[in-house]
Structure formats: C-alpha cells, structure tokens
Ligand code: SF4
C-alpha cells in the first residue's frame with residue numbers, strides 16, 4: 344500500500360470553473376444561513392403557521408436521505424446477498440451516502456427553531472414519537488458512515504494495524520447500517536401517518552413506511568448510477584457500463600415493485616385518481632413519468648447498455664424520488680391549507696449551497712481517498 | 724380528576740371578553756389584526772392569539788339571519804397527537820386536564836404543528852429564539868385552584884369549567900331539555916379520542932362552515948397519536964428481524980463459499 348501520500352488524479356487540487364461556481368453557491372448559502380440564524384425563520388423563510396414544513400424538510404431532509412439510500416442498498420447487495428460483482432460501486436456509494444446525510448444534518452440544523460438544542464433527543468426521550476426514532480437512527484447511521492470513510496482514509500495512509508481492527512468488526516458495521524437505514528428510511532414516511540385527514544387521498548396511506556423504504560432503494564440505486572457515470576466523465580476513467588447495466592436491471596425491478604405497491608395501495612383504498620387538477624398533475628408525473636417510464640426504459644437492453652440511456656432512466660427515477668417527497672410533504676396539503684407556500688430566495692440559497700457542499704465533499708473524497716478499486720492493492 | 728370546559732355557543736354574544744382576558748392573563752403582545760369575511764377578528768390563531776371567536780352568519784329558512792359565535796382554542800385532547808409526536812416530550816397531557824408545553828425542551832421541529840388534527844400549536848415566526856405557543860388551559864391558574872381566565876371573564880356563562888364527566892352530563896341535559904335549540908351532539912366528546920374542550924352548537928359544524936377551520940368532523944373517535952405509536956411498537960421487531968436476516972444470510976453465503984472451496988481442493 345501507499346507508503347507516501349500520492350496523487351490519485353491528474354490535476355488534483357486545481358480550481359476548475361465548475362468548482363468555482365460551487366464555491367460561489369456555497370458562500371451565498373452561508374450568508375443566507377447566517378441571516379436565518381440571526382433573524383429567525385419568519386424573516387428569512389416563507390414558512391408560516393399553515394405550512395410549518397417547507398423546502399428544507401422536503402428536500403434536505405426527506406429527499407436527501409432517500410437519495411443517500413445507496414450506501415445501505417449496496418452494502419446489502421454485496422455483503423448480504425453476496426452479489427460481489429457490484430463491489431466497485433460500494434465505496435462511491437458510501438461516499439455519496441455520507442454526503443447525503445451531511446446535507447440532512449446541516450439542513451435539519453437550520454430548519455430547527457432552536458438548532459442549538461439539536462442534541463435534546465439524545466437525553467429527552469419520547470419513545471412514542473416517530474421523529475425521536477428517526478433522529479436516533481440518523482445519528483447512529485451517520486456515525487457508521489463516518490467510521491466507514493475513516494477506514495477508507497486509513498487505507499490511503501496505510502495504517503494496517505488499525506484497518507485490521509476495523510475489518511474484524513466490519514460485519515457489525517454493515518448489519519447495523521442496514522438495520523438503521525431500513526428503520527429510518529421507512530420511518531420518514533411514517534412521520535406522515537398521523538395526518539391522513541390533512542393529506543390528499545393520493546398519498547395518505549398506511550403504507551407510507553414501506554413505500555418510502557422502497558423508493559429509498561430506488562433513489563440510492565439511481566444516484567449510484569448517475570454518480571458513477573458523471574464521475575467517470577469528470578475524473579476521466581472508463582465508465583463501468585457492464586456493472587451499471589446490471590444495476591439497471593435491479594433498478595428496473597425495484598421500480599416495478601414500487602409501481603405495483605403504489606397501484607395496489609391506491610386501488611385498495613379506492614382513491615380518486617382520474618381527476619385533472621394541479622395536485623393530480625404532480626401525481627401523474629410522479630407515478631407515470633418517474634416510476635413507470637424509467638422502468639419501461641430500463642427493460643430495453645439498448646437503453647440499459649448505453650451511457651445516455653442510463654443517464655435518462657436513472658435521472659428520471661432519482662427525480663421521481665425527490666418529487667415523491669415533495670408531493671407527500673407539500674403538494675398533498677394544497678387542498679387543505681388556507682395559505683400557499685413557495686420557498687423564499689434564502690431558503691433556496693441554503694438548499695442550493697447544501698447541494699454544492701455535497702458535491703464538493705464528494706469531489707474531495709474522490710480526489711483524496713482510495714474510492715475506486717484500481718487505486719487499491721486489492722479489496723479485502 | 725380531569726377538568727374540562729364546556730362551551731355553549733348558543734349563549735355566546737360575541738363580546739370577545741374572553742379573547743381580551745386570555746391576552747392579558749398570558750401577557751401576549753398586541754398585533755395588528757384583520758377582520759375575516761364574517762367579521763371575526765383576529766382572523767387566525769397565532770403565537771400571540773390563543774383564543775379567538777369565530778363569527779358566522781347563517782341564513783335561516785324563515786329568511787332571517789342568525790349569528791353564531793364559536794370560540795376556537797386548543798382542545799386539550801385526552802390523548803393528544805401533539806404530545807405523542809414531540810421527539811423530546813415537550814408537550815404533555817396532565818392528569819388534571821391541560822396539555823402543557825415545556826419551553827426548555829422544545830427543539831422547534833414543528834412536528835406538533837403538522838400532527839395536531841385541530842391545527843392548534845403556533846410558532847413564534849418573528850423570533851430568532853422561537854417557541855411553540857398555544858392555549859394552556861390556564862394550567863398555572865388551575866394549580867392555584869382558579870378557573871381559567873377566559874371562563875372567569877365570560878359575562879354570559881357560555882364557558883363552563885368543571886369535571887369532564889359532569890360537564891358531559893350537563894351538556895346532554897341541555898340538549899334533552901331544549902332539543903330545538905341544540906344540535907344533538909357534543910363536539911369533543913369522542914372526536915379524536917375525546918377532548919377537554921367541549922362544544923354545544925345550535926346547528927352542525929358543517930352548517931356553520933367550520934370543518935375546514937379546525938373543527939374537523941372526519942377525525943373519527945380514535946386519537947391520531949395511535950397511528951404513530953402503532954408504527955413505533957413494530958420498530959424493535961423490524962430491527963431484530965432485519966438484523967437477524969442480514970447476519971443469517973451473510974454466514975449462509977460464507978459457508979457456501981467455504982464448502983465450494985473445499986470441494987475444489989478435494990476434486
Ligand atoms: S388540540 Fe392539538 S395542540 Fe391541543 S392538545 Fe389536541 S393535539 Fe395538542
């Protein structure tokens with residue numbers, strides 16, 4: 344293993360235009376976030392008593408975590424279902440998962456009315472509360488991911504004795520990660536179980552937990568696909584099309600299962616589906632445009648085996664997961680509330696900055712950590 | 724021993740003395756408020772308005788218009804959704820009746836606002852150190868043996884404070900003795916598992932057009948909190964099942980690989 348710290352990529356440490364833009368967005372977001380801390384939520388966001396949860400909950404928290412589902416999905420695929428061929432995707436998946444959870448935690452920090460009390464759920468317990476469980480799971484899982492990255496970091500610096508210790512307990516980490524993810528991914532949906540009367544029939548279902556779990560698997564797989572394609576372009580390596588099209592098959596199956604779950608659920612509850620208004624418009628886009636369509640696309644080998652096809656299918660599926668979170672947490676209430684809600688510029692800046700931060704961290708990881716197999720002296 | 728308040732809206736004259744009493748007892752800031760289309764003022768509950776009288780005009784069959792005045796405030800549910808969802812247990816139902824809030828615990832996640840079926844908890848949006856605010860059922864007055872401020876102030880006896888079972892009995896006595904005057908249901912008796920704020924109205928809440936402004940009639944008789952609690956009761960089992968399955972499958976695959984390797988060695 345590397346005895347001295349070497350450069351992984353040509354151009355490591357250079358500032359490109361893309362990175363410069365990301366830094367600008369990050370600074371804008373930092374200013375907005377500071378304003379939010381000093382002036383309060385009312386002055387800087389468009390949240391109100393009728394829409395207590397807005398963009399930050401829908402995107403940073405709900406969508407962010409769902410898109411970061413790749414970490415546990417890949418860990419389960421490789422270690423539990425023994426599909427070793429996906430191994431090259433594991434580390435990028437972990438890195439992107441960590442990035443997603445970081446977005447979550449920071450997003451939550453600014454969304455809370457009293458961010459400096461973010462630690463309260465650790466000592467003040469309410470085991471009846473789904474949110475209490477979510478906060479514990481997310482806290483623990485982020486720790487698991489951080490340890491994971493720490494191990495990868497140790498590899499770069501060749502700390503063999505430490506690595507051995509972690510490898511001995513590795514199964515514990517993997518199982519804990521999968522367990523915690525299963526729980527909080529579904530529980531994020533279960534947050535909305537309490538308000539069936541306030542929500543549109545299209546999304547108010549007892550099955551929200553399993554549905555959120557399933558779409559987190561979809562979100563995870565599509566983000567891994569996108570991220571692998573994009574990073575091979577940026578870091579000038581050959582895309583792993585073979586593995587990705589196999590993953591595409593898995594994604595298609597997950598999408599079909601999800602589609603079947605949704606349709607069965609709607610049918611079983613007798614929800615009124617065939618109406619034309621804005622709420623239904625977003626529902627149709629979600630169900631047909633971002634679940635059925637990518638599943639259909641991926642069923643063609645011509646699509647699955649080309650970069651462009653994979654971009655489109657995975658892009659649609661990932662967008663669908665985000666749209667679903669917005670629909671459940673915002674669109675669903677439109678018919679019910681007396682006010683409207685559209686995020687303020689500051690809210691958008693903060694969210695954009697979080698995305699930029701995620702990409703920058705991912706970039707740092709790609710450049711300074713042995714994420715790809717070719718960089719390793721062999722996987723354990 | 725659980726206290727409640729019976730609000731007989733047929734007696735209310737819309738003087739809003741209870742609104743004022745509530746504001747002054749709780750030391751709530753004055754705000755510039757606006758009238759609603761039906762002359763209610765303030766138009767919304769907020770972190771500075773724990774109680775408001777909703778005005779309603781109803782066209783009667785005889786061509787006359789009748790006025791109705793309905794006080795809107797926290798229902799002090801027997802099994803409150805707000806307390807059930809709060810991740811830090813900042814909201815709590817006291818056995819004496821009030822649902823109270825602990826300023827020192829709240830993290831400001833606003834889940835209680837999302838979950839309350841009556842949309843009662845309000846947030847101090849204007850503050851950089853915001854808290855949740857809602858009617859406290861004057862718990863601190865009750866602790867001193869006093870009735871809530873609004874009840875003491877009401878000049879017409881619309882607000883009746885007492886033990887919940889007794890108040891329910893009284894409500895049905897009134898309905899029974901003057902069936903023409905009352906809609907034959909007590910709102911809050913069973914709604915969402917029952918509440919400590921009980922309402923008598925002249926006509927149904929649907930006819931009053933109140934079901935969309937907090938007086939929901941589609942909640943059923945179960946407290947909303949049980950949906951979350953039912954989920955939480957499954958969590959430990961899911962955790963054990965997923966964990967067990969993962970470990971099991973992992974070792975199964977490992978064993979298979981070992982057997983294969985051995986076979987290869989032998990063969
Ligand atoms: S009405 Fe809402 S805020 Fe009041 S006790 Fe019930 S759930 Fe809590």
Ligand code: SF4
Pocket residue numbers: 808809810811812813814828829830831832833834835836855
């Ligand atoms: S906003 Fe405060 S009181 Fe409401 S659920 Fe969150 S922590 Fe509890």
Ligand code: SF4
Pocket residue numbers: 744745746748749773774796857858859860861871872873874
């Ligand atoms: S009980 Fe107290 S806090 Fe509640 S409305 Fe009456 S005066 Fe206000």
